[in-house]
Amino acid sequence: MSRKGFDLFDLIKKVLFTDFVKGLTVTLGYNISKSITMRYPDEEKWIPYRRFRGLHTLNRDENGRELCVACELCSKACPTGCITVIPEENDSGRGIADRVAKVWTVNLVRCLFCGYCEDACPTRALRLGREYELACADYSCTLMSRDQLLVPQPVPESIPGGYVVKSKLERTPQGIKVTVDLSKFKKRSI
Amino acid sequence: MEQIFFYIFAVIAVVTAIAVVSVRNPVHSALYLIVCFLQVAAIFILLRSPFLAAVQVFIYVGAVMVLFLFAVMVLDVGKESFSEHMHSQAIPAVITVAGLLAVAVWLISTGSLTAPLGPYTEEALSKNTEVIGKALYTQYIFPFEVVSLLLLIALIGAVVLVLKDKGRGAGRRP
Amino acid sequence: MPDIATLLQVLLIVVKVGVVTMILFGLPLPLTWLERKVAGHIQVRLGPWRVGPHGLLQPFADMIKLLFKEDIVPYKADKLLFNLAPLITMVPAFAVFVAIPFGDSVMIPFINKEVTLYISDMNVGILYILAISGLGVYGLILGGWASNSKYALLGGLRSSAQMISYEVAMTFAAVGVVMMTNSLSLVEMVKAQSGSFLSWNIFYLPVGPVWFVIFLIAGLAEINRIPFDLTEDEGTLAAGFHTEYSGMKFAFFMLAEYVAMVTISILAVVMFFGGWNAPLEVPVPIPPIFWLVAKAAAFIYFFMWIRFTLPRYRYDQLMTIGWKILIPVALVNLLVTGFMRI
Numbered sequence: 001m002s003r004k005g006f007d008l009f010d011l012i013k014k015v016l017f018t019d020f021v022k023g024l025t026v027t028l029g030y031n032i033s034k035s036i037t038m039r040y041p042d043e044e045k046w047i048p049y050r051r052f053r054g055l056h057t058l059n060r061d062e063n064g065r066e067l068c069v070a071c072e073l074c075s076k077a078c079p080t081g082c083i084t085v086i087p088e089e090n091d092s093g094r095g096i097a098d099r100v101a102k103v104w105t106v107n108l109v110r111c112l113f114c115g116y117c118e119d120a121c122p123t124r125a126l127r128l129g130r131e132y133e134l135a136c137a138d139y140s141c142t143l144m145s146r147d148q149l150l151v152p153q154p155v156p157e158s159i160p161g162g163y164v165v166k167s168k169l170e171r172t173p174q175g176i177k178v179t180v181d182l183s184k185f186k187k188r189s190i
Numbered sequence: 191m192e193q194i195f196f197y198i199f200a201v202i203a204v205v206t207a208i209a210v211v212s213v214r215n216p217v218h219s220a221l222y223l224i225v226c227f228l229q230v231a232a233i234f235i236l237l238r239s240p241f242l243a244a245v246q247v248f249i250y251v252g253a254v255m256v257l258f259l260f261a262v263m264v265l266d267v268g269k270e271s272f273s274e275h276m277h278s279q280a281i282p283a284v285i286t287v288a289g290l291l292a293v294a295v296w297l298i299s300t301g302s303l304t305a306p307l308g309p310y311t312e313e314a315l316s317k318n319t320e321v322i323g324k325a326l327y328t329q330y331i332f333p334f335e336v337v338s339l340l341l342l343i344a345l346i347g348a349v350v351l352v353l354k355d356k357g358r359g360a361g362r363r364p
Numbered sequence: 365m366p367d368i369a370t371l372l373q374v375l376l377i378v379v380k381v382g383v384v385t386m387i388l389f390g391l392p393l394p395l396t397w398l399e400r401k402v403a404g405h406i407q408v409r410l411g412p413w414r415v416g417p418h419g420l421l422q423p424f425a426d427m428i429k430l431l432f433k434e435d436i437v438p439y440k441a442d443k444l445l446f447n448l449a450p451l452i453t454m455v456p457a458f459a460v461f462v463a464i465p466f467g468d469s470v471m472i473p474f475i476n477k478e479v480t481l482y483i484s485d486m487n488v489g490i491l492y493i494l495a496i497s498g499l500g501v502y503g504l505i506l507g508g509w510a511s512n513s514k515y516a517l518l519g520g521l522r523s524s525a526q527m528i529s530y531e532v533a534m535t536f537a538a539v540g541v542v543m544m545t546n547s548l549s550l551v552e553m554v555k556a557q558s559g560s561f562l563s564w565n566i567f568y569l570p571v572g573p574v575w576f577v578i579f580l581i582a583g584l585a586e587i588n589r590i591p592f593d594l595t596e597d598e599g600t601l602a603a604g605f606h607t608e609y610s611g612m613k614f615a616f617f618m619l620a621e622y623v624a625m626v627t628i629s630i631l632a633v634v635m636f637f638g639g640w641n642a643p644l645e646v647p648v649p650i651p652p653i654f655w656l657v658a659k660a661a662a663f664i665y666f667f668m669w670i671r672f673t674l675p676r677y678r679y680d681q682l683m684t685i686g687w688k689i690l691i692p693v694a695l696v697n698l699l700v701t702g703f704m705r706i
Contacts, residue, residue, distance in 0.1 A: 026673075035405060221445070253528060260528075263520070
């Protein structure tokens with residue numbers, strides 16, 4: 001409103017509280033609109049895209065041999081130095097070469113999920129998967145070893161991801177677990 | 191029954207009134223004054239004047255005392271200065287109060303401190319508000335107007351004081 | 365020795381007071397839930413969800429938490445006033461309900477006795493409510509002062525200034541309603557508005573809506589809700605006057621706040637929206653108290669709706685609205701109403 005002129009229209013607007021009513025209609029619209037909250041973990045769970053960088057996974061080739069050749073490049077590339085690799089000689093056909101990892105551990109407390117290790121890997125043995133439920137009540141889960149990482153992750157590589165699936169929270173004496181049903185999926189409501 | 195209530199209210203009113211002047215902390219003394227006013231309002235109700243009681247609570251307790259408290263908090267009246275004030279005045283004050291009390295007791299006991307009852311019956315007093323309103327605007331219109339004029343003068347005076355201060359402050363600004 | 369009838373009457377009043385107090389003590393539980401739900405949905409969230417179905421048991425969880433919380437009294441606080449302040453806030457908030465009418469008289473089916481749905485029909489009802497609800501501010505001021513904390517003291521000072529400013533406008537609105545209905549008694553007020561919704565005070569054109577707006581704005585300021593919750597402005601004052609309070613004492617402040625909101629809602633309904641009168645003649649017999657509760661609930665929702673729509677006013681804006689807009693408008697409106705009533 002200009003300082004000198006007397007704006008009748010503005011006065012009428014003020015008296016009738018038009019701006020106030022406009023604001024109220026906006027909030028009322030939101031009030032009756034559907035909520036965008038994802039009901040994780042009770043009902044829904046977000047399945048990330050393939051590009052997501054979650055928990056490390058060690059892959060095998062189609063014959064079930066470990067792809068990891070224990071070259072230690074991942075360990076060298078790691079900016080936080082959280083990957084420990086100790087190689088060993090093994091020609092029993094466990095890996096694709098004679099050289100396999102005796103120890104391959106990643107310290108998840110230090111890891112910043114930058115993905116350099118994934119880039120450095122010459123055999124595509126190491127990938128950052130789509131598992132992101134990494135919390136635990138003690139230190140037991142902060143150090144992930146080779147045996148645990150060799151187990152295929154619940155979300156297979158073939159699924160493109162980027163949608164919401166049905167899930168359920170299960171309470172067991174060992175702890176809580178989120179089980180997902182990957183068969184039915186829907187887009188995220190935004 | 192009413193007498194019992196009267197004595198309860200009266201005793202609390204007197205005790206809190208004494209507490210108002212005797213406690214050291216100004217905020218506590220304001221609180222006691224609030225309690226005292228509330229007792230007076232209760233006594234008004236016993237006297238069949240709910241309007242006066244409500245106005246007493248509304249004006250004195252609700253507005254005036256809030257301003258009192260506001261001022262006390264902003265001014266931060268220290269406990270020390272309060273106690274110093276009391277020292278030299280305590281004895282003359284007690285003597286004066288005792289003298290006034292004696293006079294009051296004498297007047298009441300001899301029965302010379304009475305006022306004539308109004309022409310209102312119990313039924314008329316149930317419409318208390320209208321009775322007061324009519325009396326104020328007919329019989330007592332002159333004092334009423336004088337009081338409102340006084341209040342207006344006080345209001346304008348306050349505004350003028352503030353304006354003057356502002357003007358001076360503006361003039362001094364470099 | 366008083367006779368049986370008097371005793372029965374006293375007993376009836378005691379029972380009524382007990383019922384009203386119990387309802388008021390229980391009311392904040394659904395109201396906190398509702399407020400958080402409304403907040404959630406306006407912000408496109410869900411609100412409380414995990415405790416019970418749709419988070420319905422959340423208030424009970426909160427209550428248990430508050431009951432078991434440590435009761436902290438700050439260092440160098442004024443213990444007496446610090447403990448007294450929540451009560452000083454709470455008692456007037458409850459005492460107001462003595463004069464609030466919930467309906468006309470109803471017949472109790474078994475003992476065949478007529479019972480009025482109000483505790484007392486005092487002939488200065490509206491004045492009593494304004495006076496008593498004004499007392500609640502002492503709890504805020506004294507609690508703020510006694511906490512020995514800068515934030516709390518500032519909150520207390522702000523609340524006192526705000527209450528004084530807006531009580532004037534609120535009283536003017538009440539005076540307007542008194543002029544429109546010719547009575548200070550709330551029961552008479554409702555009876556004067558009986559009939560269809562056109563006889564409600566809000567439709568007393570042209571002054572009714574203006575009085576209503578003045579009353580609503582002043583009422584919002586009196587109960588310290590957004591956009592006028594300067595006393596507990598978390599942006600600048602941490603939590604205002606109840607910064608130092610914890611546990612049950614904090615709960616008392618919250619309780620008083622919610623009860624005050626209910627009071628203002630019911631008062632708005634009684635003064636402007638015909639109380640327990642039905643808006644239109646309905647063929648089905650609906651108890652009058654339903655209309656009062658429904659209208660009051662609409663107002664409570666409206667207050668919550670406003671809370672999550674508007675930002676908070678600045679302190680100087682608050683004072684400007686109170687003194688420079690509401691009171692002059694109220695004075696002009698008083699004049700117009702006076703001319704209309706001649």
